[in-house]
Amino acid sequence: MGSHNKVLFCYLVAATALLIGATAETHTVGNDIGWNVPPGGSIAYRTWADTRDFGIGDTVVFQWSNTHDVAQVSQTEYDNCAATNPIGGIHTTSPYNFTINSTDPYYFMCSVSNHCSLGQKVKIQVGAAASSLTTSAYFTLILAMAIYFSNLM
Template structure:
């Protein structure tokens, strides 16, 4: 019986570890657009972004694009020198650094109309840095790995992440089960 409990708990920890990274479709069902009047600031405020998460920009490439920009460019909707530009209509970005990441549509008028996004990736809980995943060269979907824009975010949350709490509880339970059967 104890072995089944230990195996079940170990499986739970493995599954939680695999599910840490999330994929967020920007704008949810509306996608990356000006037509649906999506409040991207509100959309981003309802999410908690972590290192390793992916944001997916889905849009009609005939009418939109995705520009990665600096904070100053974001504030002024300046399209003159973006960090990067994506145009496939199915662009994914893996977040590899904490801090703010700034995006907008570079089509004239779209950024000023609100098609802009400031993602804040929270500080990692552990001190172990993640290595950057490889950059995909495939065209469908386009995947880009980017560092943060260098703008400090709010103070980090010092709350423990769910996976680390679960791992600690499982470890405690396993040691209690073994201690009970060893005595």
């Protein structure tokens, strides 16, 4: 029976390590192109965001050169490229760091000239990052319990 407890203990330690490993990440918008008018229109930032797992506590970094800004806006303003009432103001100094603090989607755009209509806008959908590590940890814990109980039989 002692060896069964050791096996369970090892799996519980592994599951705990996975849970602790669920740390915040930093995401630089657009990677190499940064926060600029993207080549190819809005698909560049949509593709970038779709390949990321954003979680609560993560930081989204907007870095640019030349004349740009960052405005967090409502979905309607995002859809219409109109920063008439930006949430938290317009940020004109690069880099601008934004920390994700809820699972609601976030909408950002550049309010300079026609930059938004040229594709300089991004939607950040939250939820996948934290849950993927947590799911792995829970799976490991369930696997450990299954192995433990199968060894008792």
